[in-house]
Amino acid sequence: xxxxSLKLAVVLLAVLIIAAIAGTIYxxxxxxxxxxxxxxxxxxxxxxxxxxxxxxxxxxxxxxPWRKHHLAFLVTHLGIIxxxxxxxxxxxxxxxxxxxxxxxxxxxxxxxxxQRQLRVHDVDGIVKGYPAEFLHHPPTPQRPRxxxxxxxxxxxxxxxxxxxxxxxxxxxxASDDGAPALHxxxxxxxxxxxxxGWLLADDPQHGNFLMGLANIELKxxxxxxxxxxxxxxxxxxxxxxNPKDQEVDLEESIFAFSKAPDEQIGHVRKGGSTGxxxxxxxxxxxxxxxxxxxxxxxxxxxxxxxNLGRDVPIETTPFTLRIENYWPDFRIENGKPSSxxxxxxxxxxxxxxxxxxxPVSAAETNPHGSGKELTTTGGxxxxxxxxxxTPNHLTxxxxxxxxxxxxxxxxxxxxxxxxxxxxxxxxxxxxDWQLVIDQTxxxxxxxxxxxxxxxxxTSASLxxxxxxxxxxxxxxxxxxxxxx
Numbered sequence: 095x096x097x098x099s100l101k102l103a104v105v106l107l108a109v110l111i112i113a114a115i116a117g118t119i120y121x122x123x124x125x126x127x128x129x130x131x132x133x134x135x136x137x138x139x140x141x142x143x144x145x146x147x148x149x150x151x152x153x154x155x156x157x158x159p160w161r162k163h164h165l166a167f168l169v170t171h172l173g174i175i176x177x178x179x180x181x182x183x184x185x186x187x188x189x190x191x192x193x194x195x196x197x198x199x200x201x202x203x204x205x206x207x208x209q210r211q212l213r214v215h216d217v218d219g220i221v222k223g224y225p226a227e228f229l230h231h232p233p234t235p236q237r238p239r240x241x242x243x244x245x246x247x248x249x250x251x252x253x254x255x256x257x258x259x260x261x262x263x264x265x266x267x268a269s270d271d272g273a274p275a276l277h278x279x280x281x282x283x284x285x286x287x288x289x290x291g292w293l294l295a296d297d298p299q300h301g302n303f304l305m306g307l308a309n310i311e312l313k314x315x316x317x318x319x320x321x322x323x324x325x326x327x328x329x330x331x332x333x334x335x336n337p338k339d340q341e342v343d344l345e346e347s348i349f350a351f352s353k354a355p356d357e358q359i360g361h362v363r364k365g366g367s368t369g370x371x372x373x374x375x376x377x378x379x380x381x382x383x384x385x386x387x388x389x390x391x392x393x394x395x396x397x398x399x400x401n402l403g404r405d406v407p408i409e410t411t412p413f414t415l416r417i418e419n420y421w422p423d424f425r426i427e428n429g430k431p432s433s434x435x436x437x438x439x440x441x442x443x444x445x446x447x448x449x450x451x452x453p454v455s456a457a458e459t460n461p462h463g464s465g466k467e468l469t470t471t472g473g474x475x476x477x478x479x480x481x482x483x484t485p486n487h488l489t490x491x492x493x494x495x496x497x498x499x500x501x502x503x504x505x506x507x508x509x510x511x512x513x514x515x516x517x518x519x520x521x522x523x524x525x526d527w528q529l530v531i532d533q534t535x536x537x538x539x540x541x542x543x544x545x546x547x548x549x550x551x552t553s554a555s556l557x558x559x560x561x562x563x564x565x566x567x568x569x570x571x572x573x574x575x576x577x578x
Contacts (some may be wrong), residue, residue: 103459104282106142134185136230151175193206194206206448210225212566216245259565260544260562264541265540267537273297283353285425299540315492316493342450345364352438353376366453368453372385372386373386377422383438388527392410403418417445420441425440486523507523546565560574
């Protein structure tokens with residue numbers, strides 16, 4: 095009587111309706127895998143469907159002995175039970191995937207399944223695939239996922255899973271066939287960032303360190319002695335940049351920091367540089383500070399709090415100022431600007447200048463920027479496009495005797511060569527970034543260390559912090575030996 099009751103049917107259907115709503119929300123907010131893992135493919139959902147089938151079957155049996163007028167009632171219940179049985183069979187033993195067929199091509203049996211696999215190339219030459227979905231019950235050292243025995247008799251297990259893995263180069267000393275290597279740190283107090291890494295000389299994979307708008311690389315040899323006078327990065331004069339002295343529409347975005355009043359990071363969006371110098375005066379007495387815009391000896395002061403998000407004319411100039419964003423405690427997290435706290439420990443501001451005037455210099459030689467987007471939401475300038483040269487570049491050279499020289503390209507200071515000594519900082523001219531080389535190896539071979547990381551705790555470069563892959567830890571046991 096309980097399983098045949100109408101009250102049980104109402105409860106079962108109500109829960110299924112709520113689950114369907116939740117599954118739809120999960121699928122639209124995340125993806126189908128999340129909805130399948132927590133709702134449609136979850137064990138409790140299968141149990142609920144079995145209970146609904148039992149309720150329908152008991153309800154039909156409660157009418158026994160059946161009469162002719164029960165026919166429609168029985169057909170309806172039997173049809174729903176049949177659908178539930180088919181659904182349950184498909185959910186447990188079915189395979190969902192797609193096959194791409196092209197007209198005129200030979201037959202294919204390759205099914206594309208929306209499921210991740212761990213593939214093992216075994217010693218018998220067979221590539222074996224194991225399901226590797228870890229959204230529900232990821233493996234742990236205490237509860238490993240057993241994958242069985244391999245062709246060699248070794249026992250294979252997945253003992254851990256990390257949604258984000260950071261791979262760092264950790265070279266080991268090698269014989270004479272290795273490559274020179276060095277370890278460096280590069281830090282900025284203004285953005286509270288500290289990066290470090292190893293570089294292998296002339297290595298296509300481990301010879302470069304990308305930092306978004308800056309690039310560091312290591313080569314064998316010695317830097318050239320060319321000076322800054324003939325630097326191709328030297329900005330042209332005003333007459334070279336705009337020989338006709340014509341007024342054009344200008345738009346320029348500039349980052350300013352109160353702790354570094356002589357530094358500003360900007361980008362010419364349109365026309366050319368305005369020639370403006372923007373400074374942020376540190377907040378006092380709970381306000382957000384003041385923006386000081388200078389055109390030569392002419393200075394105009396704007397209150398940040400009063401003018402945030404507003405277009406304000408700059409007196410005696412053709413320009414309009416807009417304060418796009420303000421951060422009281424500026425930090426770079428996951429490659430994006432943010433505020434670590436509400437305290438004015440490291441104030442920063444992003445402003446945009448608009449107006450019609452004669453540009454001070456051409457857009458492509460703007461001393462503030464590199465022609466890359468600087469978003470009004472406070473995002474940093476974007477990565478250079480594929481094949482495009484990074485505007486700030488440091489090439490390190492290591493000689494056979496271990497001496498280290500460099501060629502530094504800065505959009506602010508042009509090009510400059512020099513020598514570097516261990517544990518002595520090198521100002522790069524990229525805001526307040528300073529580089530220190532603290533260790534070298536005359537001959538090394540590449541070796542990677544992989545470490546699980548939590549969100550926001552990566553030490554990866556600014557451009558790649560948000561793109562870390564996930565990974566698994568495997569255990570192989572054979573003849574009393576264990577390898578992970």
